[in-house]
Amino acid sequence: MTNALLAQFIPEARELLERAGSGLLALEKSHSAEALDEIFRAVHTLKGTSGLFDIAPLTNLVHAAEDLLVEVRAGKLALEPEIVDGLLDSLDLVGHWIDALETREALPDDAADAMSGRVVALRGWLEASGPAAAASAVASEAAPDWLGALPEAARQAAYASGSPLVAWSYEPDETCFFRGDDPAHLVEQAPGLLGVRVLPRETVPAPEFCDPVLSWLRYEALCAAPAEALSEHLRYVSDQVQLSPITPDALVILAGPEDAAEVFGDFGVRARALVATGARAELKAAAAALLGIIGPATRQAAALRRIAALAPTAAADALQRLVAAIDGAAPARPVSAAMAAPPPAVAAASAGADAPLRQRAEAILAAQAEMLDVPVEAALDAGRRESVRTVVLRCLPHLAPARAEALTAALARPGDAAALRAVLREGEDTASASAVVPAPKAVQKPAVSTAPTAPLTAGPPAEASENGTGSGAAPARMLRVDQAKVDTLMNFAAELTVAKNGLAYLAGRVEQVSGSRQLGREIKEQYAVIDRIAQSLQVGVMAIRMMPVSQVFQRFPRLVRDTMRKLGKEAELVIQGEDTEADKNVLESLADPLIHMVRNALDHGIETPAERLAAGKPAQGTLRLSARQENDNVIIEVADDGKGIDPDVVRDKAVRVGLITPDQAAQMAPEEIVNLVFAPGFSTKEQVSDLSGRGVGMDVVRNAVRKAGGDVWLASRLGQGSCVTVQLPLTMAVTRIVTVEAGGQQYGVAMDAVAETVKVPLGQIHRIKQRETFVLRDAVIPLVRLADSLGLAPATGAPPDEEAVMVARVGRERIGIVVDGFRERMEVIVRPLDGLLAGLVGFSGTALLGDGRVLLVLNLPDLI
Amino acid sequence: MARILVVDDATTVRMYYRDVLEEAGFTVEEAVNGFEGLEKAVAESFDLILVDVNMPKMDGYAFLRQGRTMPELQAVPAVMISTESAAQDRERAYAAGANLYLVKPVRPEVLTEVATVMAGVVP
Numbered sequence: 001m002t003n004a005l006l007a008q009f010i011p012e013a014r015e016l017l018e019r020a021g022s023g024l025l026a027l028e029k030s031h032s033a034e035a036l037d038e039i040f041r042a043v044h045t046l047k048g049t050s051g052l053f054d055i056a057p058l059t060n061l062v063h064a065a066e067d068l069l070v071e072v073r074a075g076k077l078a079l080e081p082e083i084v085d086g087l088l089d090s091l092d093l094v095g096h097w098i099d100a101l102e103t104r105e106a107l108p109d110d111a112a113d114a115m116s117g118r119v120v121a122l123r124g125w126l127e128a129s130g131p132a133a134a135a136s137a138v139a140s141e142a143a144p145d146w147l148g149a150l151p152e153a154a155r156q157a158a159y160a161s162g163s164p165l166v167a168w169s170y171e172p173d174e175t176c177f178f179r180g181d182d183p184a185h186l187v188e189q190a191p192g193l194l195g196v197r198v199l200p201r202e203t204v205p206a207p208e209f210c211d212p213v214l215s216w217l218r219y220e221a222l223c224a225a226p227a228e229a230l231s232e233h234l235r236y237v238s239d240q241v242q243l244s245p246i247t248p249d250a251l252v253i254l255a256g257p258e259d260a261a262e263v264f265g266d267f268g269v270r271a272r273a274l275v276a277t278g279a280r281a282e283l284k285a286a287a288a289a290l291l292g293i294i295g296p297a298t299r300q301a302a303a304l305r306r307i308a309a310l311a312p313t314a315a316a317d318a319l320q321r322l323v324a325a326i327d328g329a330a331p332a333r334p335v336s337a338a339m340a341a342p343p344p345a346v347a348a349a350s351a352g353a354d355a356p357l358r359q360r361a362e363a364i365l366a367a368q369a370e371m372l373d374v375p376v377e378a379a380l381d382a383g384r385r386e387s388v389r390t391v392v393l394r395c396l397p398h399l400a401p402a403r404a405e406a407l408t409a410a411l412a413r414p415g416d417a418a419a420l421r422a423v424l425r426e427g428e429d430t431a432s433a434s435a436v437v438p439a440p441k442a443v444q445k446p447a448v449s450t451a452p453t454a455p456l457t458a459g460p461p462a463e464a465s466e467n468g469t470g471s472g473a474a475p476a477r478m479l480r481v482d483q484a485k486v487d488t489l490m491n492f493a494a495e496l497t498v499a500k501n502g503l504a505y506l507a508g509r510v511e512q513v514s515g516s517r518q519l520g521r522e523i524k525e526q527y528a529v530i531d532r533i534a535q536s537l538q539v540g541v542m543a544i545r546m547m548p549v550s551q552v553f554q555r556f557p558r559l560v561r562d563t564m565r566k567l568g569k570e571a572e573l574v575i576q577g578e579d580t581e582a583d584k585n586v587l588e589s590l591a592d593p594l595i596h597m598v599r600n601a602l603d604h605g606i607e608t609p610a611e612r613l614a615a616g617k618p619a620q621g622t623l624r625l626s627a628r629q630e631n632d633n634v635i636i637e638v639a640d641d642g643k644g645i646d647p648d649v650v651r652d653k654a655v656r657v658g659l660i661t662p663d664q665a666a667q668m669a670p671e672e673i674v675n676l677v678f679a680p681g682f683s684t685k686e687q688v689s690d691l692s693g694r695g696v697g698m699d700v701v702r703n704a705v706r707k708a709g710g711d712v713w714l715a716s717r718l719g720q721g722s723c724v725t726v727q728l729p730l731t732m733a734v735t736r737i738v739t740v741e742a743g744g745q746q747y748g749v750a751m752d753a754v755a756e757t758v759k760v761p762l763g764q765i766h767r768i769k770q771r772e773t774f775v776l777r778d779a780v781i782p783l784v785r786l787a788d789s790l791g792l793a794p795a796t797g798a799p800p801d802e803e804a805v806m807v808a809r810v811g812r813e814r815i816g817i818v819v820d821g822f823r824e825r826m827e828v829i830v831r832p833l834d835g836l837l838a839g840l841v842g843f844s845g846t847a848l849l850g851d852g853r854v855l856l857v858l859n860l861p862d863l864i
Numbered sequence: 865m866a867r868i869l870v871v872d873d874a875t876t877v878r879m880y881y882r883d884v885l886e887e888a889g890f891t892v893e894e895a896v897n898g899f900e901g902l903e904k905a906v907a908e909s910f911d912l913i914l915v916d917v918n919m920p921k922m923d924g925y926a927f928l929r930q931g932r933t934m935p936e937l938q939a940v941p942a943v944m945i946s947t948e949s950a951a952q953d954r955e956r957a958y959a960a961g962a963n964l965y966l967v968k969p970v971r972p973e974v975l976t977e978v979a980t981v982m983a984g985v986v987p
Contacts, residue, residue: 004879004883005876005879008875008876012875041873041919044947048968049876049877051947051969052876356973357981360974360980361981364981364982367963367964367965373958374955374959377929379933380932380933380960383931383932383934383939383961384961387932387938387939387941387942387961390939390940390984391964394981394982394984397986398981
């Protein structure tokens with residue numbers, strides 16, 4: 001159960017984080033109450049859900065963020081950019097933790113430390129907005145069960161102090177002395193220390209085995225200080241410490257045997273009257289007088305001592321609770337605490353029926369009484385009484401017979417609500433008395449680390465549609481599938497596509513060997529059928545892997561915002577075509593290059609507001625991120641309206657670093673020149689920038705994109721901006737190729753790269769500056785002989801009277817590649833070269849042909 | 865077989881309740897907000913409703929208030945489960961018509977006991 005639950009939590013948490021993050025960015029642009037609600041709800045849900053797991057640092061951090069948002073929502077705190085930064089950073093940290101949960105099913109070891117740092121920062125803004133808010137933020141945790149063992153004086157001092165209280169325990173590591181820790185000193189120095197007790201640990205070895213230089217102690221202490229201050233103080237031993245912020249109420253622990261003397265009833269009546277009239281001095285005197293006549297060890301005596309001490313200052317309701325603890329007329333602690341755990345002592349005492357259920361039923365009955373005390377709108381009253389009736393009837397089978405009879409009798413008089421309430425309360429004595437010493441066993445949270453969990457697909461968030469679902473609309477039925485399964489399916493589909501090529505080869509063989517044209521044709525027909533099915537299968541499987549580009553784009557609003565803040569520039573991000581889909585692997589290969597390109601555009605492209613105004617542009621720049629599909633490719637463009645790239649600067653630089661000769665430089669068009677920024681080792685920005693490295697990143701970008709089977713190029717207009725275009729194949733699994741022959745060898749060329757194939761008569765090939773060219777529809781196209789590029793001997797025999805030319809697109813240029821001939825077209829799986837061959841330049845990989853031969857597939861951009 | 869409706873916008877939380885309650889032999893239906901909860905609660909009958917506080921479209925308070933005025937729902941016991949433990953939150957829940965207020969995270973055995981008693985499972 002646990003791991004399935006965690007596997008469910010991880011994508012949900014990511015989606016909530018994403019929603020909160022993008023909400024914050026939107027909120028910064030324009031304030032909207034709905035956006036704020038949305039963010040708050042996301043953070044709130046995350047906090048509530050994270051409580052199901054044993055990941056306290058995460059819950060605490062999200063809790064602090066939620067508290068901050070509460071203040072913002074209440075209008076008590078303005079959402080300054082620094083606060084947005086703080087919240088975003090915290091969400092990022094939580095995101096990292098979620099990643100860690102996914103990979104190792106536990107938070108990182110430093111999570112507690114990292115959490116306390118962030119929480120201090122978040123609480124800092126809270127305290128600035130109002131101390132009351134900060135105090136309320138820590139007043140909700142369950143009190144540890146050893147609290148009652150602390151000296152009563154310490155607890156009384158704490159109750160009166162009015163500052164936030166933390167009960168904490170500390171079990172120093174056995175070997176702590178060897179690491180230079182001084183536990184006693186650390187405890188003594190704790191901020192706001194009110195009381196401490198030292199005891200041996202639960203498990204101490206027998207004396208003859210006990211190593212005296214190891215620590216076997218446990219400290220339990222109470223401090224009047226904010227939890228953050230304590231976690232800061234104890235940060236180096238955070239793994240050995242348990243902090244529990246507590247409310248002053250939790251300190252009202254009255255230990256000792258019960259004394260059932262009638263005198264308490266009289267005292268109760270009088271004390272209530274004194275509290276109500278504000279006669280605090282008399283209350284104190286009455287308590288002192290009663291103390292004089294009863295034994296000091298009873299729990300009533302403890303309550304009386306407290307009343308005597310607190311009478312002059314305490315709030316009336318606190319005193320009422322203490323009085324109630326003496327005469328037993330009301331619970332000494334809120335009923336919710338009674339719900340927290342069935343006390344074993346009472347459970348053991350009850351005879352017959354299932355004791356925990358009896359206890360539970362009593363607590364539920366007490367809640368009904370409390371509910372009936374709360375005033376309600378008239379319209380709801382009848383319904384509420386009906387529901388109470390149902391609940392009471394359902395509790396009856398779990399109760400002792402006498403109690404059930406009393407309740408049944410009270411229910412039989414439906415008009416008499418007061419009587420029902422009184423009867424309901426009768427069970428409270430046992431419930432509340434036992435609740436006075438709460439025994440909150442550690443909440444049994446599902447352990448986070450057990451058996452390995454199934455890997456998760458980072459599929460589109462299924463909950464998004466669900467949360468937005470209105471009445472009636474059925475949520476889209478989603479299936480979470482392990483990505484490895486889809487990959488396996490994809491591989492089989494691809495293998496099938498390749499294997500079917502064998503049939504075409506077989507048909508040819510049948511015709512050659514047996515001379516049966518009929519049989520060959522039949523095989524070809526069968527091939528066509530299998531071909532169609534294989535293609536449908538491949539398209540279908542591919543569709544599973546297709547993801548919208550928005551998966552990659554969604555991180556950019558944040559990136560642009562943060563980068564702009566760092567650079568002191570202003571830019572608006574425009575995203576277009578985020579619904580365009582591409583294969584998951586392709587998108588993943590795109591993610592890093594895209595970050596680099598966006599950072600480059602922001603860092604080097606967009607000018608400062610002052611520069612822009614001086615150039616007659618709006619102070620705010622625009623960065624356009626767009627995606628679209630063209631044939632079998634995804635085209636991604638990163639365009640800015642910044643200062644553009646100066647071809648003269650690039651030209652000079654390229655010549656200076658020896659990238660091109662001055663002669664070459666003179667021949668190159670400005671469009672070609674600017675694309676030199678992709679050359680290895682080129683940098684237009686002289687100084688190192690903290691954001692985009694040294695500007696050498698563009699060659700890395702080109703390498704990454706080419707590795708994924710795509711290409712990248714740049715267009716720029718000086719003073720008007722630049723546009724980087726990335727072209728990637730829709731999928732990387734299957735490549736359509738055409739085989740060509742050169743120097744007696746066969747090679748594959750990806751069809752994507754081939755614009756067209758033409759036969760060029762020898763007479764139309766001209767030499768221009770030592771380079772062969774030909775004219776294709778008024779465009780001069782340079783020619784490259786493939787055999788030369790590959791270092792092969794040219795084909796022997798008489799030169800043909802026309803050349804077979806493959807016109808290839810390399811970037812935005814067209815180049816004619818002269819080959820000896822074209823062979824068939826087919827679909828193959830291109831496997832990258834590995835081992836010794838991995839270093840070969842000019843090949844994107846190998847493909848297995850239908851007849852078992854291995855084909856080298858060319859990578860034209862590398863080759864030319 | 866006692867039937868329980870779980871109304872919470874967090875998928876993981878619903879899954880947790882479902883795991884625990886189905887293990888204990890209950891039949892569990894889910895709704896992602898108060899609106900859907902009302903629709904399901906009216907269309908089918910339930911022995912117990914567990915409802916979250918903060919949800920989009922219709923929150924837990926509105927869900928309870930609406931439910932207590934509807935003949936089909938007014939007698940059905942309802943437990944509100946929240947992350948807040950302050951007394952005023954509990955009172956708000958009672959004022960809206962909750963029969964019990966629990967604070968997240970609810971331990972599996974507490975959830976099972978509460979469901980057993982309030983959904984009317986006779987021992």
